[in-house]
Amino acid sequence: MYTVGVDIGGTTTKLGLVEEGGRVLSSSAFNTADQADAQAFAATLAFQVRRLVAGAEIAQAAVKGIGIGAPNGNFHKGTIEYPPNLSFKGITPLVAMMKAYFPSWEIRLTNDANAAALGEKVYGKAKDVDDFIVITLGTGLGSGIYVEGRLVYGHDGFAGELGHVIVEPGGRACGCGRQGCLETYASATGLVRTYQELVEKQTGISGDLSQEPEEHTARGIAEAAERGDSLALETFLLTATRLGLALANAVAVTSPRVIYLFGGLTAAGELLMAPLQEAFDAHLLNVYQGKVRLEISGLPGSEAAILGAAALLD
Amino acid sequence: MYTVGVDIGGTTTKLGLVEEGGRVLSSSAFNTADQADAQAFAATLAFQVRRLVAGAEIAQAAVKGIGIGAPNGNFHKGTIEYPPNLSFKGITPLVAMMKAYFPSWEIRLTNDANAAALGEKVYGKAKDVDDFIVITLGTGLGSGIYVEGRLVYGHDGFAGELGHVIVEPGGRACGCGRQGCLETYASATGLVRTYQELVEKQTGISGDLSQEPEEHTARGIAEAAERGDSLALETFLLTATRLGLALANAVAVTSPRVIYLFGGLTAAGELLMAPLQEAFDAHLLNVYQGKVRLEISGLPGSEAAILGAAALLD
Numbered sequence: 001m002y003t004v005g006v007d008i009g010g011t012t013t014k015l016g017l018v019e020e021g022g023r024v025l026s027s028s029a030f031n032t033a034d035q036a037d038a039q040a041f042a043a044t045l046a047f048q049v050r051r052l053v054a055g056a057e058i059a060q061a062a063v064k065g066i067g068i069g070a071p072n073g074n075f076h077k078g079t080i081e082y083p084p085n086l087s088f089k090g091i092t093p094l095v096a097m098m099k100a101y102f103p104s105w106e107i108r109l110t111n112d113a114n115a116a117a118l119g120e121k122v123y124g125k126a127k128d129v130d131d132f133i134v135i136t137l138g139t140g141l142g143s144g145i146y147v148e149g150r151l152v153y154g155h156d157g158f159a160g161e162l163g164h165v166i167v168e169p170g171g172r173a174c175g176c177g178r179q180g181c182l183e184t185y186a187s188a189t190g191l192v193r194t195y196q197e198l199v200e201k202q203t204g205i206s207g208d209l210s211q212e213p214e215e216h217t218a219r220g221i222a223e224a225a226e227r228g229d230s231l232a233l234e235t236f237l238l239t240a241t242r243l244g245l246a247l248a249n250a251v252a253v254t255s256p257r258v259i260y261l262f263g264g265l266t267a268a269g270e271l272l273m274a275p276l277q278e279a280f281d282a283h284l285l286n287v288y289q290g291k292v293r294l295e296i297s298g299l300p301g302s303e304a305a306i307l308g309a310a311a312l313l314d
Numbered sequence: 315m316y317t318v319g320v321d322i323g324g325t326t327t328k329l330g331l332v333e334e335g336g337r338v339l340s341s342s343a344f345n346t347a348d349q350a351d352a353q354a355f356a357a358t359l360a361f362q363v364r365r366l367v368a369g370a371e372i373a374q375a376a377v378k379g380i381g382i383g384a385p386n387g388n389f390h391k392g393t394i395e396y397p398p399n400l401s402f403k404g405i406t407p408l409v410a411m412m413k414a415y416f417p418s419w420e421i422r423l424t425n426d427a428n429a430a431a432l433g434e435k436v437y438g439k440a441k442d443v444d445d446f447i448v449i450t451l452g453t454g455l456g457s458g459i460y461v462e463g464r465l466v467y468g469h470d471g472f473a474g475e476l477g478h479v480i481v482e483p484g485g486r487a488c489g490c491g492r493q494g495c496l497e498t499y500a501s502a503t504g505l506v507r508t509y510q511e512l513v514e515k516q517t518g519i520s521g522d523l524s525q526e527p528e529e530h531t532a533r534g535i536a537e538a539a540e541r542g543d544s545l546a547l548e549t550f551l552l553t554a555t556r557l558g559l560a561l562a563n564a565v566a567v568t569s570p571r572v573i574y575l576f577g578g579l580t581a582a583g584e585l586l587m588a589p590l591q592e593a594f595d596a597h598l599l600n601v602y603q604g605k606v607r608l609e610i611s612g613l614p615g616s617e618a619a620i621l622g623a624a625a626l627l628d
Contacts, residue, residue, distance in 0.1 A: 081601050082600045130469065131468055147473075152568055154568055155444065155445035159568050160566075160569075161566040162567065164599045165566050165567075166563055169559060245480060249479040250567065252478050252479050253474065254468055254473050254568070255467070255468020255469060255474075255475075257469040257470075283480055287470075
């Protein structure tokens with residue numbers, strides 16, 4: 001049997017056909033932002049799923065169903081609710097909408113970061129870890145939290161929104177409608193905003209980075225930092241310091257053994273991890289000192305989210 | 315059978331003899347700060363326990379044991395570790411020390427706020443609530459977190475230290491050795507510090523409040539606010555605003571249905587709760603809006619912590 005794993009991101013939606021055991025047989029992707037609304041998105045996703053299954057030359061009956069990881073995804077209700085970084089706003093009952101296309105399949109949905117945490121538990125470094133947090137650093141910042149071997153959904157299915165912890169009251173405007181959320185500082189988008197602020201402060205004029213796709217630009221800043229660009233280095237330091245404090249604070253809630261970092265920004269490696277570890281250690285409460293590890297996820301980037309989403313049907 | 319429930323606070327240690335079913339037969343208290351060190355504290359506690367049992371005219375064999383709630387108490391290890399507000403510092407293996415006095419009794423220990431959460435679940439308003447947080451507002455700020463019907467201990471037994479979430483980097487010095495922890499603002503002590511700052515700002519001279527015991531002084535500020543004292547009212551507004559934001563942030567981690575407030579400061583009633591609710595609503599992420607209640611604990615003050623600690627042996 002096969003499962004289709006779907007990872008809905010602010011920029012790109014990725015999908016893969018996953019064999020039992022966890023091999024990704026084939027995969028594809030499409031631009032999330034190009035979809036006019038939720039109906040268009042569902043139609044495109046259904047089309048892409050059909051094409052993926054047809055391309056693999058397997059019968060539709062050999063597919064168990066679809067597991068979907070989405071920003072602000074609600075596991076209990078099968079909905080995406082008020083996603084700050086998607087083009088379709090409000091409440092989208094995506095599971096019901098996909099059921100209309102695939103009535104005989106099982107379809108489940110969860111928060112994209114919860115899917116990453118499921119993936120880390122089933123296929124990654126967390127196989128033997130019962131208390132951990134996965135932080136996804138992409139367009140936004142997401143989190144999936146395991147407590148005593150179980151993924152925390154909370155009473156309404158929306159636990160683990162660390163990206164929307166307010167770290168700077170009255171700070172940067174966030175896609176959620178509030179100000180100063182962690183993800184406005186610690187994410188690919190946040191990194192770009194910080195760099196632009198530093199450039200403007202130094203030159204008095206706006207940078208042209210806003211013309212570039214965000215993910216590309218975060219990579220550009222990482223490359224500049226590798227070349228020794230002082231503003232790019234300061235950008236990573238500021239970003240890591242914010243994130244390190246926020247992660248030290250998160251430890252004081254659920255007391256995890258490991259925090260895994262996942263997603264595009266982790267490609268920066270030590271550029272991010274060295275100042276992050278320093279800020280984390282500096283802000284960790286004494287009772288947790290020396291007990292909590294920060295690690296980069298053990299899963300391969302794009303496949304991890306797909307595998308995690310597929311694991312929803314296990 | 316009976317259980318001795320013990321609530322160790324920064325100012326006072328309370329103990330009670332609890333009947334099966336949850337009635338507190340008799341209780342007593344002693345001054346925590348008067349004890350020179352951990353050995354003296356354990357000796358005094360053992361003496362008080364013996365006197366309590368003797369006074370009730372029951373046989374020592376009719377007592378199951380002792381349940382202890384303590385700041386920075388570690389359920390897994392039976393230790394109190396680096397308590398910011400107690401006179402004995404470092405690591406105190408209190409369960410082992412009490413075992414030396416009562417070898418045949420079962421002795422368990424947990425965080426004082428976890429004990430309050432256990433009490434709320436077993437005897438209070440949370441009987442039918444699976445996801446909730448109890449916030450204790452005393453000398454410090456503690457928290458006990460339930461996720462899907464289970465108290466969260468985390469991998470090391472120290473989950474739920476919301477009082478030590480850093481809300482103001484570089485802010486007020488905290489007993490834990492760091493700066494800007496939530497409890498330096500939102501607690502009886504924090505309330506007094508805020509009031510003193512406001513008084514100093516207005517008059518240019520230090521108030522004499524530091525001469526008073528902290529708990530008494532927090533009550534004094536509440537009384538002043540009731541009389542319409544503008545600085546006292548502003549103190550409650552500032553305190554409640556800090557706490558409201560921090561609680562809204564905590565919702566984004568475990569997504570509780572209710573947050574129960576417990577302890578001395580809640581005696582201030584609407585003086586605290588009205589601005590708290592306002593700040594909480596203003597900072598809550600849209601996906602949680604209208605789903606999370608703030609309530610004052612359903613348990614009677616001093617007995618609640620004793621009952622919660624006793625519930626450790628159930």
